[in-house]
Amino acid sequence: MKKILYILLLLTQVVYSQTRLDSLVLKELNSYRTSLNLQPVSFTKDCFNVSEKNTDSMLIVKNTIFHSENFIRAEVVNRVVVKIDINEKDVDSILAIEIIKSWKSSEKHNKILISPKYKFVGSSSKILRETKGFNGKMIKMYEVLSTMNFK
Numbered sequence: 001m002k003k004i005l006y007i008l009l010l011l012t013q014v015v016y017s018q019t020r021l022d023s024l025v026l027k028e029l030n031s032y033r034t035s036l037n038l039q040p041v042s043f044t045k046d047c048f049n050v051s052e053k054n055t056d057s058m059l060i061v062k063n064t065i066f067h068s069e070n071f072i073r074a075e076v077v078n079r080v081v082v083k084i085d086i087n088e089k090d091v092d093s094i095l096a097i098e099i100i101k102s103w104k105s106s107e108k109h110n111k112i113l114i115s116p117k118y119k120f121v122g123s124s125s126k127i128l129r130e131t132k133g134f135n136g137k138m139i140k141m142y143e144v145l146s147t148m149n150f151k
Contacts, residue, residue: 018048018123024096025123025146029113032100036114041121041150048122051075051149055124058145074112074150078102079128079143086138099125099146118150
């Protein structure tokens with residue numbers, strides 16, 4: 001009986017791990033912050049876990065984007081579509097740049113990105129769709145859902 005309970009407990013534990021895209025989004029964020037003479041934010045697992053769970057929740061509840069902000073935490077969420085040359089080798093870097101660029105273009109999101117009160121962050125980005133097309137040249141279009149949780 002104990003073995004069965006232990007196995008069930010293991011099956012219910014969700015272990016999230018940061019992807020290369022998540023790391024590059026954080027790198028782009030810190031590059032932006034340091035360009036404004038702000039301190040970079042540090043990755044923390046608890047912020048990452050919150051971001052990952054929220055991103056997964058939004059994948060389940062289609063066309064819904066959740067935002068939250070309170071005195072110790074803030075979250076930015078975005079759905080972005082990026083067109084990239086089909087021969088591009090470093091898709092993750094381009095996606096990370098475009099994710100941060102789209103947050104910067106929103107006054108509310110940008111205010112959170114550059115707030116000096118936040119010291120820690122976790123980022124979760126999921127590619128929702130990848131399609132091929134032609135726009136004078138072969139391209140791939142990526143639809144990406146991204147969440148960052150700050151504290």
